[in-house]
Amino acid sequence: MNDRPELFRGNRILLGCIYWAFVLYVFVPLILMVLMGFKDSRFIGFPIRSWTLDWYVGVFANTEVLSTFGYSIAIAVLSTLISVFVGTWIAVLLESRKFTGRPVIFGLTVLPALVPGIISAIAFRIYARWLGIEPGMGAIIWSHAVHNVPFVVLVVMARLSTLPKSQMEAARDLGADPLVAFVRITLPYLVPAILGASIFCLLLSFDDFVRSFFLGGYEPTLPVLIFAMLRSGMSPEINAIATVALIMTAGIGIWAERFTRRMKKDT
Amino acid sequence: MTDPTPLVRIDGLSKHFGDTVALENLTLDIPQGQFVTFLGPSGCGKSTTLRILGGFERPTTGRVLLDGEDVTNQPPEKRQVNMVFQDYALFPHMTVAQNISFGLELKGMGRDAIRRRSSEIMAFLELEDFGARYPLQLSGGQRQRVALARALAPDPALLLLDEPLGALDAKLRGQVQQELKSIQRRTDKTFFFVTHDQEEALTMSDRIIVMNKGRMEQDGTPEELYFRPASRFVAEFLGETNLLTGRMRGTEGGQIVMDWQGTTLRGKAPRSLPGEGQPVSASVRLEKLDFHAQRPETGNAVQGRVVAKTFLGSRMALQIAVGDQAEAMLKAYVDVDTSERVGSDPVWIGWDPDHMAVLND
Structure with missing residues (x-):
C-alpha cells in the first residue's frame, strides 16, 4: 500500500512524457509549415536567414486563390445546410418511436460515414454520370451532403435522447399540436447539437479532397488547387494559403466547441 | 354523486399493456371543486388513470366525459385539462414568465391579456420576483410553484397533479401540502392528485380513491378510509x-x-x-x-x-x-x-x- 503513491507518480511522469511526445509529433510539422511561409526564399528548409510577408501579399493579391477560397466556403455552407436539414429530420424520425426495421434504417444512415472516401467518390462519379449530372459545384455539394448526414444524425440523436418525454407532453398539454411542440420545444433544445454538427460539417466539407477532386468541374476547390500547385513544385505561397486555412478552421473549431459547451450547460 | 352532469365521468375505463392489466373497469364521477386523490402503490393504475385523463394514453375500453362531453379520443391539446408533471417539465430555454405564458399564447390570447393573466397568476403564487429567471436558477420548491402556475394559467376545468411533491425534501413537503390545499380552495378548481404517500393523501384530500392492482379498493373521505377501511389492503396502506x-x-x-x-x-x-x-x-x-x-x-x-x-x-x-x-x-x-x-x-x-x-x- 505504501509504495502505491510512488508507483503512481512514476506513471504520471511517464504518461506526461508520452503526451508531450504526441503533441510534438502532431504540431512540429504544422509549425514548420507555418514558419516556411514567412521565409524570404523559395527554397524550403533551415536555416531561415530573413523573414518576409511577401508570400501572404502574393496570396491575397492572387484572385484565383481568393475565388477558390470563396468557392470552397460556398460549397461547405450549402452542403452543410442540406446535411443539417436531412440529418435532423432522420434523427427525429429514428428517435421519436421504436418501429420494426429501425436498426436497419439507422445502419443505412450511418453507412456513408464508413465507406472509404475514394470508393464513395468513384461511386458518386459513376452515379452522377448515369443520372446526367455534370461534374461541378452541384455534384460536389451533393456528395459532401450525403457524406456528412451521418454525423448530423449521430450528434442530434444523442442530444434528442436526453430530452425528457415530459417536455413534449407538457407542450401538448398546454395546447401545442405536435408541430408547434416540435418547433417551440424540441428544436430549441437541439440548437447546441445542430450548431456543433454544422461546424463539423463545414470543416469536413472545406477539408475534403477526394470527392471534390472526382466530382469537380474546371473550377478547383481549395484542397484541389493546392494539390495542383504542388504538382508544379513546392512554393512558400502554398504554406501561406495553408496557414490561413489552418487558422480559420482551428479558430472556428475552437469557438464552436466552447460555444456549444456553454449552451449545453445552460439548458 | 347525484349531480346530473359531474365535471368528470369515468365510465368503465380499462387499460391493457399487452398482457398486463394496468386498469380494470374503473367507474367514477368527480364533481366540480373536489380535491380528489388517487392513492396506491406503484403499478396500481393511478398514473394510468391520470394519463388517460390528460390525453396521453387511450383506454382499451371505456370513456372519459368532461362536462358531459366525450373526450376519450381527444388529443391533450384539445382538452381543458392541464397537468403538473412529476419532474415539472418546465421548458429550460424559457424564463418563468415565458413558461407561464406558453399555454396562454396557444389559447390565442392577445398580448395584453397574456401579460395581465400571467402577472395575476404569478402574484397569486408569489412568483413576481422570478419572472425573468430561468428554471435552472430556481430552487425545487420554486420550480414546483412555477409548474403549478403554468398549469393553472390557462384556467383548466381539471388540474392533474402527478406526484408533484416527490422531489421536495420532507420539511418543504409539509408546507407545500398546506399551500396546495389552500390554492385548491381559493381557486375552487377540481384537483386530481396522484400519490403513493398516504400522509399526503390524508392531509390534502376531500376524497381519496385507493387503488390496488388496477382496481378501486375504496372511495371515501380521508376519515372514512382511515377509520372504516373496507379491506385489509386499505387498512394496512393507510397508517x-x-x-x-x-x-x-x-x-x-x-x-x-x-x-x-x-x-x-x-x-x-x-x-x-x-x-x-x-x-x-x-x-x-x-x-x-x-x-x-x-x-x-x-x-x-x-x-x-x-x-x-x-x-x-x-x-x-x-x-x-x-x-x-x-x-x-x-x-x-x-x-x-x-x-x-x-x-x-x-x-x-x-x-x-x-x-x-x-x-x-
Missing part, C-alpha cells in the same frame, strides 16, 4: 393498525361478533359478510385503545400486559402482549400520562365496537 385475525361467530344488532384469542369481540360490519365459523380479520387503530384497571362494562375488552414503551415526543407507543402465553400482540398510542399509569401488571384494554372495522380480505 398503522392492529389487525386481529379471528373466527366469525355471527351478527347481532347490526354488529359482527367474532372470536379472537378466546375473547368475544364486536365490530362494524363490512359490505359482504363472511360465513359463520370462517376466518375473519378486523382493524383497530392504535390511538383507539383505552387502558383500564377493571374490566370495562361495555365494549370490547381483552387482558394484556405492556411489554415495551417507546417515547415518540407527543405520545408513547405501547406494545401489549395478550393472553397468558403472549399469543398475540397489540400496539397502542397513548399520551405520556396514561403510559406512566400503566405498569407491567396485567391491564384491561378496551375499545368501542364502532372503532373496529371488520374487513373483507
Whole structure:
C-alpha cells in the first residue's frame, strides 16, 4: 500500500512524457509549415536567414486563390445546410418511436460515414454520370451532403435522447399540436447539437479532397488547387494559403466547441 | 354523486399493456371543486388513470366525459385539462414568465391579456420576483410553484397533479401540502392528485380513491378510509393498525361478533359478510385503545400486559402482549400520562365496537 503513491507518480511522469511526445509529433510539422511561409526564399528548409510577408501579399493579391477560397466556403455552407436539414429530420424520425426495421434504417444512415472516401467518390462519379449530372459545384455539394448526414444524425440523436418525454407532453398539454411542440420545444433544445454538427460539417466539407477532386468541374476547390500547385513544385505561397486555412478552421473549431459547451450547460 | 352532469365521468375505463392489466373497469364521477386523490402503490393504475385523463394514453375500453362531453379520443391539446408533471417539465430555454405564458399564447390570447393573466397568476403564487429567471436558477420548491402556475394559467376545468411533491425534501413537503390545499380552495378548481404517500393523501384530500392492482379498493373521505377501511389492503396502506385475525361467530344488532384469542369481540360490519365459523380479520387503530384497571362494562375488552414503551415526543407507543402465553400482540398510542399509569401488571384494554372495522380480505 505504501509504495502505491510512488508507483503512481512514476506513471504520471511517464504518461506526461508520452503526451508531450504526441503533441510534438502532431504540431512540429504544422509549425514548420507555418514558419516556411514567412521565409524570404523559395527554397524550403533551415536555416531561415530573413523573414518576409511577401508570400501572404502574393496570396491575397492572387484572385484565383481568393475565388477558390470563396468557392470552397460556398460549397461547405450549402452542403452543410442540406446535411443539417436531412440529418435532423432522420434523427427525429429514428428517435421519436421504436418501429420494426429501425436498426436497419439507422445502419443505412450511418453507412456513408464508413465507406472509404475514394470508393464513395468513384461511386458518386459513376452515379452522377448515369443520372446526367455534370461534374461541378452541384455534384460536389451533393456528395459532401450525403457524406456528412451521418454525423448530423449521430450528434442530434444523442442530444434528442436526453430530452425528457415530459417536455413534449407538457407542450401538448398546454395546447401545442405536435408541430408547434416540435418547433417551440424540441428544436430549441437541439440548437447546441445542430450548431456543433454544422461546424463539423463545414470543416469536413472545406477539408475534403477526394470527392471534390472526382466530382469537380474546371473550377478547383481549395484542397484541389493546392494539390495542383504542388504538382508544379513546392512554393512558400502554398504554406501561406495553408496557414490561413489552418487558422480559420482551428479558430472556428475552437469557438464552436466552447460555444456549444456553454449552451449545453445552460439548458 | 347525484349531480346530473359531474365535471368528470369515468365510465368503465380499462387499460391493457399487452398482457398486463394496468386498469380494470374503473367507474367514477368527480364533481366540480373536489380535491380528489388517487392513492396506491406503484403499478396500481393511478398514473394510468391520470394519463388517460390528460390525453396521453387511450383506454382499451371505456370513456372519459368532461362536462358531459366525450373526450376519450381527444388529443391533450384539445382538452381543458392541464397537468403538473412529476419532474415539472418546465421548458429550460424559457424564463418563468415565458413558461407561464406558453399555454396562454396557444389559447390565442392577445398580448395584453397574456401579460395581465400571467402577472395575476404569478402574484397569486408569489412568483413576481422570478419572472425573468430561468428554471435552472430556481430552487425545487420554486420550480414546483412555477409548474403549478403554468398549469393553472390557462384556467383548466381539471388540474392533474402527478406526484408533484416527490422531489421536495420532507420539511418543504409539509408546507407545500398546506399551500396546495389552500390554492385548491381559493381557486375552487377540481384537483386530481396522484400519490403513493398516504400522509399526503390524508392531509390534502376531500376524497381519496385507493387503488390496488388496477382496481378501486375504496372511495371515501380521508376519515372514512382511515377509520372504516373496507379491506385489509386499505387498512394496512393507510397508517398503522392492529389487525386481529379471528373466527366469525355471527351478527347481532347490526354488529359482527367474532372470536379472537378466546375473547368475544364486536365490530362494524363490512359490505359482504363472511360465513359463520370462517376466518375473519378486523382493524383497530392504535390511538383507539383505552387502558383500564377493571374490566370495562361495555365494549370490547381483552387482558394484556405492556411489554415495551417507546417515547415518540407527543405520545408513547405501547406494545401489549395478550393472553397468558403472549399469543398475540397489540400496539397502542397513548399520551405520556396514561403510559406512566400503566405498569407491567396485567391491564384491561378496551375499545368501542364502532372503532373496529371488520374487513373483507
